[in-house]
Amino acid sequence: MEIKVLAKPSSPFQKIEKVSENEFIVFLxxxxxxxxxxxxxxxxxxxxxxxxxxxxxxxNSKRKVLRIGNGN
Known part of the structure; x- marks a missing residue:
């Protein structure tokens, strides 16, 4: 499964927000x-x-694509 992530680095807290089934905002x-x-x-x-x-x-971008698991 592949997901899209908008990373928010240098945040005062760590948090994962689910926007949709395969899209997340992650505060780092x-x-x-x-x-x-x-x-x-x-x-x-x-x-x-x-x-x-x-x-x-x-x-090198705030918008990322990540693969979860081995792809099966």
Whole structure:
């Protein structure tokens, strides 16, 4: 399954908001520098979905596409 995420780095809190079945807004405490926000994003989504999470597109963007699980 692929999901679309709007990442909000450098937020004062960490939160996942479900917008639709495959779209989320994720507030991250980490700054966007040195890949810190991406690592935090993957970590909290892995916990949320209880599955592996892979960044497909958007490494340097706030709008990202991630794959949940192995794609089956």
């Amino acid at each position: 405490k980490s700054p966007p520098s040195k890949n810190k926000a991406n690592l935090e994003l993957i970590k909290i989504l892995r916990k949320y979905f209880n599955d592996d999470v892979f960044l497909v597109r958007g490494k």
